[in-house]
Amino acid sequence: MRSAHRVETVRTAERTLMARLPEGALMQRAAAGLAAACADVLPRRVYGSRVVLLTGSGDNGGDTLYAGARLARRGAGVTAVLLAPDRTHPDALRALLRAGGTTTTAHSATTPTALARADLVLDGIVGIGGRGGLRPDAAHLADLLADSPATVVAVDLPSGVEPDTGEVRGAAVRADLTVTFGTHKPGLLVDPAREYAGSVRLIDIGLAETLPPTPALESLQHADVAALLPRPTGESDKYRRGVVGVAAGSTRYPGAAVLAVAGALRGGAGAVRYVGAATEAVLARYPETLVSNTGPKKAGRVQAWVAGPGAGDDPTPVAEALASDVPVLLDADGLRLADRDTVRTREAPTLMTPHAGEAAALLGVSREEVEAARLTAVRDLARAYDATVLLKGSTTLIATPDPDTPVRVNPTGTPWLATAGSGDVLSGLAGSLLAAGLPPLDAASTAAYLHGLAGRYAADGAPTGAHDVAEAIPAAWRDITRTVPYHP
Template sequence: MRSAHRVETVRTAERTLMAQLPDGALMQRAAAGLAAACAAALPHIYGSRIVLLTGSGDNGGDTLYAGARLAKRGAGVTAVLLNPTRTHPEALKALLRAGGTTTTPTAPTTPSLINRADLILDGIVGIGGKGGLRPEAAPLAELAAASPATVVSVDLPSGIEPDTGEVNGPAIHADLTVTFGTHKPGLLIDPAREHAGSVRLIDIGLASTLPATPDVESLQHADVAALLPHPSPESDKYRRGVVGIAAGSARYPGAAVLAVAGALRGGAGAVRYVGPAADAVLTRFPETLVSDKGPRKAGRVQAWVTGPGAGDDAAPVAEALSTDVPVLLDADGLRLADRDAVRARTAPTLMTPHAGEAAALLGVSREEVESARLTAVRDLARGYHATVLLKGSTTLIATPDDDTPVRVNPTGTPWLATAGSGDVLSGLAGSLLAAGLSPLDAASAAAYLHGLAGRYAAKGAPTIAQDVAEAIPAAWRDITA
């Protein structure tokens, strides 16, 4: 599992660790790891041209010390000092002793120096940066973006918001980010994640001083494998869980078919369908248990999925919410559900909006949600007393409890932005709810499986929702193998 911690937490952990180490030891650990990562990013070190974009403070110190190590191995290293009077003095001395040189952002040769570089090391600002790059640093980001050089950011791309993943001004676009001790939330959450490129975590001994519970976490194969249900020899279809699907309409029967497709592949023992698309569902999936009654009279289930393709029929949504089992609200169900009814539920609720639906629920613009995804998912979870899966370029899952880490899904592909893909996800997550997973775990495992299945279905080309559903077993086997 990848864990990420907020700036305040990281700084407290660093102070605790530095009190146990000789002066400067922590910076030297970071610089050694950074230099090794830079060396691995170059075809050769000797004769390489390296430019250090160097700010003040410890981030600039890490950059200069790493530059000194590379200069000792034969690289030509030049540091562009944004604030020469506040540059880390000992690190600057180390660079100069190793044969490195310095210049300033306004020097006439700086643009050509950056353009001719093989590697640019971004050490402009560290975890203390807020609000995008300052005017004197923004031109350097533009020059770095235009250069053919490999851009490596130190700890995080300069200009992003480390705690939220927001980008509120000019920022560096890195090919590689080398971060220390722990991930920062901004390295995992868009739009900042897109600025980070590949991320490499360097162990500097910080784990012993960090709290056990991170602020943000990202599951990996082993974590998801531990969550997925597995039938025992005594299992039957009812013990494995039954998921109810109240979805679809005369206008949108396909939403019901796709939600059932996701549910059938999600680990529950059986799927009950309630709605006007019964004929379409049975034609495609004859194993579905179909009822012509509402959710309360359809037969026993362990979870309900309601909303996909529902149109304007609020009755099934309200009826599902009145049950005492977990309910997943998606698509039209998010719009039709009564907020007070959701908040009053004693059984768990899982909501799965995309950015536009989240914006409507919060009363803000879609752009606000997409630029501040972490804030949006937290606000929705608190406001509705529900677990919320916010779909998008990075899918986030939050509970109403602020002390529970937000989960970031690392799988997926842009090809998943296709009609019906979300219906498959809702059925899949609902099936995992029925199999006994908590809303947080069901949402996390479903998003992971769905994203991986999307990769398998697309293979770098356009795909459709039905193909994504059919690829879920392959994704499941990959995770559990």
């Protein structure tokens, strides 16, 4: 599992570790890892390469200068652009100069030319203490970088992004690679900052031994998801595996019901029970579906409900699902039709799956505010509704009402998933995992992971439809579980 920690936590862990090490040892570890990563991404060998260091004050600048010194000793031509010459890390600067590096300033007439000719630029302007976008001198350098053909490597995180939230409140550096130390920072995993980070490489500097066991964010990997996926045993039948109810679709939107059922059939539950106005369309595509025209209240036994995709304006099915004593997933129209107090006072769990526009409506803010501060929005919504919330989008986040539970960040997906009906497939898939017995946080994050991976398979670099994503879920499931022994 990939973890991310807030700045305050990282600083405390660093202080604890530095107290156990010789002076400067931690910075040298970081610089060594940074230099090695730079050598890997240089378009040609280190010897003879042109490297520019954008160097601010403090430890981040020190890491950058020490890494530059290592590259200079291997034959690179290294120039450090000093943004605060009187506050540059003195020992690191001396190391660079002894290795043959040179210095200049942000306003020097030679700086634009150096950036234009560089093979590699290290962004060491500000580290994890940066807030509120770049100041004018640094913003000018970021603008020059945008026109440079050089590979840009950010040191710890791109300068100008908010490390704890992933917000970008002003000018910021766009990196091709971010080399981060000890642990990921939340901003490296959450958009919009994630887009500024490029690829991310984590360098082990020994910080794991002093970090707390509970991070701020966590991101599941294949092995984590494989351990969560439900698998039948010899004693299983369709009811023991779980029955998921789908209250979705309408005469106007029958496709939403079909796609939600498609996702549910591939999610691990033993059976899917459908109620709604799209019975004919559902049965025509999936005759194995159990159907009812009595509404959720009298539909028969289920272990979870999916309520809302394409449901229209009738609040009754959503209200009946929420009145049940089983987990309920609310999506699309279900989010709009659900009563907040009813959701908050339910004894059974509720999982909400809004996109940014729906989350904005529920929070009473603009869509732009949600997209700019996704981490804040998902936490606020989970707290407001006392529910688990999966916020869909370029970064899919899952949060619980408990502030001490790490927010989950989904690492899979493709922009091709931004297609009509994709969310209906996800809601059915997550609802099926709820019915199979997974807690809401695990069901949501596992479904998002599967859905994102299936989207990659279905698209394979080209446009795809939601039905293709549903069809690709079994391949994604097999990919995740192929290294985990299983004997059905």
